[in-house]
Amino acid sequence: MNRKAHSAPFQCPSCRSSSVTVLHKWRYLFMTSMLPVLVILAAGIFFEPLFLLFLPAVIVTNYIIAGKKTPMLICRGCRHIEKGSPAPLN
Secondary structure: OHHHHHHHHHHOOOOOOEEEEEEEEEHHHHHHHHHHHHHHHHHHHHHHHHHHEEEEEEHHHHHHHHHHOOOOOEEEEEEEEEOOOEEEEE
């Protein structure tokens, strides 16, 4: 599926470009949690299993943050980031 076709109904409020990406809650959660979760898993496996207790805290914290920051509209042209629900084109 073409991503531009998926995000075409939205427009950048800064430069009026239709080349934008809408970042939703689960995608934001995946992007922000992947590296910390992998580091915690590696530390828990190789050093001390006690590090694995931090896994739920990292995921829950990122879930709460993702709920507050998304949806996010990111313009590919001018790199403007608009937080909150994006307004569709008229």
